[in-house]
Amino acid sequence: MTKTDNTKSGPVRPFVHIRPRTGWQLIDFRELWEYRDLFYLLIWRNIKVRYAQSILGIGWAVVQPVFTMVVFTVVFGKLAKISSDGVPYAIFSYAALVPWTYFSTALTQASASLIGASGMISKVYFPRLIVPITPVLDKLVDFAIALLILFGLMVWFRIEPTIWALALPFFILLMILTAAGLGMWLTPLAIQYRDVKYGMGFVLQLLMFASPVVYPASLIPEQYRLLYGVNPMVGVIEGFRAALLGTRPMPWDLIAVGTITAFVIAVSGALYFRRTERIFADVV
C-alpha cells in the first residue's frame, strides 16, 4: 500500500502511493525507524500503566517467577524428586523460569495487543508491527529484574558462572526473536479469530511442559533429542543453565536446531503479518 519515494524533483517531499496491495512483503525497517519515538513512548506507557495504582509496582516482576520457583521446588524437587542436574532444584528451575516467564507473558500480551489497540488501529495510521513488538520489548524490563534476582541466587548458592555466560546476550536475542516471531503469527490470527485468546493460556501451559522448565533436557531419550530441540525455548533454557549454572556442557545441537526454527518462525511471521495487516482496520 505504501511506497516512499523521494525522487520527485524540487524539495524532498514524502510520497505516498495508496493502492490495493498484492503479494508478500518483508518488514519496512526504514518506516519503523521513523516511528521510533512512538515505539519508545508505547513501551514506556505499557510499563508505567502496568504498575500504576499497584502497591508492589515493579515488584510484581519479581513475585511471579520467585513464587513459581518456590512451588516448583516443593512439588517437583521435593515431592516428585525430579533430577536437577546436580544443582539445588530452586536455582535449577529459576534459571529456566526467568526466560520462560518472559516468553509466556510477552506472547500473551502480544497476542492480545492488537485487540487492545483496536481504537488506535481504526483511527490512525502507523506501522502496525509496532503493536505486537511493543509488549515483546517492554517485558524485557521485567526480564532484567528477574535476571538480577537470578544473579543474587547464584551468589547465595555459591554457584560460579562458566565462561559461556558471555554468550548470554545471544540466548536473550534468540528468546526475543522467538517471542517476536510467534507474536507476529498470533496477533493477526487473534484479531480475526478470538479462539486464539481463549486458547493461549492452555497452549502456553502445554508448551511449558514441552520445554525443560521443571526437568532437565537430559531426561529426553537420545533419539528424540533433535526433534525436542525444534522448540527454540529448549535451546534458550538449556543454554541459560549451561552458561550460568555449568550443569552440563553447552548443548550446541539443541541451540542450532532452535535457532533455525526461531528464524523460520520470525521470517514467516513477518511475512504473514505484513500480508494480513491491511485488513486489520476492517475486521477489528
Place this chain on the structure above:
Amino acid sequence: MFDPIIQVENLSKLYRIGLREEIHESLVSAVVSLMKRPLMNLQRLRKLSTFGENDDESEDTIWALKDVSFEVQQGEVLGIIGHNGAGKSTLLKILSRITEPTKGEAKIYGRVSSLLEVGTGFNPELTGRENIYLNGAILGMRKTEIDRRFCEIVDFAEIDRFVDTPVKRYSSGMYVRLAFAVAAHLEPEILLVDEVLAVGDAAFQQKCLGKMGDVAKEGRTVLFVSHNMSAVNTLCQSAIMLQSGQIAYHGNVADTITCYLENVHGGNRNPDHTKASSVAFPEDPAKPLQVRKVSLTNAQGQKKSCFDYQENVVVNITFDLRVPNRGYLAALLLRDVMGNVVFFSSDDDLHEPAIGGLAPGQYSYQVKLPSYLLKPGRYYFTITLNKKGRVGPPLDRRDSLPAIEITDLNTRRGIKKGFRKAAVVAPEIPWSLT
C-alpha cells in the same frame, strides 16, 4: 499550473456486511449445524477479509466507495459532505492509510496527518503531560516537535495547573480540550479531518474552528469532513458531495452545499422547482388542513423568485380548511444554504391565529418577509400547518417549495464591500454620529 498534491483515481472500497443466520426447523438440523459450526465459522470469518472475483454482485457486499476520482491542489481546503453512510469516513480512512482500497489508487505528495477522532490512544492512568507526548507520537509527531510546541498545547487546552495530574481525574471538558489541543498543533502538509469539531462547549468549539481557519490560512492542504455546513462554508473553498459512495457534486463550496441541502430538503425534488415562483399540491381529502399552493411575489403582487435586498418577499400560502377550525395555526421556517435557521415565524406570534373561527373553505395567507434583512444568497423555507399543542408530525408540512433568491445590486455594501461571509443576516442598521 501546479501539480496536484493529492490525486485520487477510481478509488473503490468493498465491504462485506453480515450474512443472514440460518434458521433451523428441527432439533436434528440444529444439532448438525452446531457440529458443523466451527467449520462454518472459519469460513465466515475468513470471508470477512477475502473477496472473490464476482463478489461485486453478491448481496452481502456493499461498495462503500465506488470509482471516486478527484484532485486537490496545494493549499486547497476541500470540504467533504454527504449523508451518513455516503462514504465520507471510508474515503478519509483510505487516504490516511488506515484501510486499503479494493480498487483504484491515490497519490499523495507530502506529509499526511489524519484526525479522525481526538484523543486516540489517550490513557486515563497517564498524566496530561504524558498523554500529550503519547498522543502526539501516535498522530505522527516527533518527540522534538512536541517538546517545541508543548507550552502552546498546554495554553491552548487551558490546563496548565493540571499538567501533571492523571487525565482520569480531568473533567470531560478538560479531557476533550487537551485532546483537541494536541491535534491542533500538528504541522503536516496535508491534514485530513473528520468531524472532530463537535467537542467541548460552544466557546471551545468556536476556538477550534478558529484554529482550523488558521491552519487553512497557513497554506496547508486540508480535507474536511463535516455535517456542519456553516463550518464547511467558512473553512473551505471547494467541496465534494458524496452520495452512496460516489461523487454527486464537486465544485465551489456554496454550490456543493446548495446541492446537498436541496438533496436533504427535497429528496427527489425536481430541480426546476426551485427556479419556479409557485408550486401547487393535489387535493388530499384525508387531511383536515392542507397547503394547496405556495407562490412568491413582491409587495406589488408581481410573481418572481429572485428578489432585491431592498424588496419585500411575500409568501402566498393557499390552503384548504376541511373541518371547522379547532385551534389550527400556520408557521414558516426559513433556512439559509448552510442549513442555519434564519428565523421561525407563526401566525400566532403577535395575536391569536387569524384562522381561528373560520368555516371550512379555501383561504390564503400573505406572509410578508422584511426587506433589508436577508443577505444575498439562496434561502429555503418550510411551511407547516398544525394544531396547537399537537405532538408528533404536523398536520401538513411542505418543504419542496420554491427557493428564495436574494441579490443586492444597489446598496454600497452589495456593490463594493460585499457581505460578511459568516454573518447570518444583514439588517440595515443606521450609524449616526453626533
